[in-house]
Amino acid sequence: MTYTVYGAAGSGSVPVEAALTLIGAPYRVVEAVTWEGDAERDKVAAVNPMRQIPALVTPAGETITESAAILIWLAEQHPEAALGPEPCDPGRGQFLRWMCFVPAAIYSMYWVRDEPARLAGDDPAARALIKTRTAERIADCWAKMESQIVPDGFLLGPEPTVLDLYVAVASRWTPHRKRFHEVAPRMGAVMRRVDALPELEAFWADRFPLKGRYGS
Incomplete structure (x- = not known):
C-alpha cells in the first residue's frame, strides 16, 4: 500500500x-x-x-x-x-478556488521564467525582461490572494490543509519569501506556522530548507 x-x-x-x-x-x-x-x-x-x-x-x-x-x-x-474540506463543507468552494489559483496564476509562470528562451529565443534583452516581468507577476498574484483571504491560524481555518502546504512551497520559489512577506504579510505569518509544524520539521530540512536567498 x-x-x-x-x-x-x-x-x-x-x-x-x-x-x-x-x-x-x-x-x-x-x-x-x-x-x-x-x-x-x-x-x-x-x-x-x-x-x-x-x-x-x-x-x-x-x-x-x-x-x-x-x-x-x-x-x-x-x-x-483533515487536510481539506469535504465536498459538502461550506468552505469547499474557496478551497477549490485557491487550489486552482496557485497553479494557474503562479506555478504556470515558472514554465516561462525557468527557460525564457522558450518564448524569447536568443534575444538577451527579451530574456531579461521575461525574468523581471514574471517575478513581478508572481508577487502581484500573491498580493491579490492576500487581499481576499482572512487567515484563521492557517489560510482557510484553524487547521492546516493541503493549500497551506502548496503555498508554503510555492512561496519559497522566486521571488522568494522576502518578497512574499512584503506583499502578503498575513499569509506570510501563516507560512511561518506551516514551516514550524513539528510533524514536518525534519521533512522541510531534508526536502526544501529555508535558508539563504529563500528567506524566512
Whole structure:
C-alpha cells in the first residue's frame, strides 16, 4: 500500500510529499530533477508523457499528475487527516478556488521564467525582461490572494490543509519569501506556522530548507 512520487527536492512534488507525511501514508520518491536535462525527464516519461513532476502512482497503480489534482485527491482519499474540506463543507468552494489559483496564476509562470528562451529565443534583452516581468507577476498574484483571504491560524481555518502546504512551497520559489512577506504579510505569518509544524520539521530540512536567498 505504498505510494510512489516522482519528484525532486525543492520542486512541486514537495507539497505532495509533505501531505503524505502528515497523512502517515508510506511512500517512496523517484528522484527526477527534470530541469537538469533529458536523462532526468526520461525517468518520468513512463508515467507522464509531459515528462514533468510531480506524478503520483497510487497503491492501486493509478497515475495522477498535476500538483493541485494530486493534493486535492489525497485530501479526499484520507479524510481522517483533515487536510481539506469535504465536498459538502461550506468552505469547499474557496478551497477549490485557491487550489486552482496557485497553479494557474503562479506555478504556470515558472514554465516561462525557468527557460525564457522558450518564448524569447536568443534575444538577451527579451530574456531579461521575461525574468523581471514574471517575478513581478508572481508577487502581484500573491498580493491579490492576500487581499481576499482572512487567515484563521492557517489560510482557510484553524487547521492546516493541503493549500497551506502548496503555498508554503510555492512561496519559497522566486521571488522568494522576502518578497512574499512584503506583499502578503498575513499569509506570510501563516507560512511561518506551516514551516514550524513539528510533524514536518525534519521533512522541510531534508526536502526544501529555508535558508539563504529563500528567506524566512
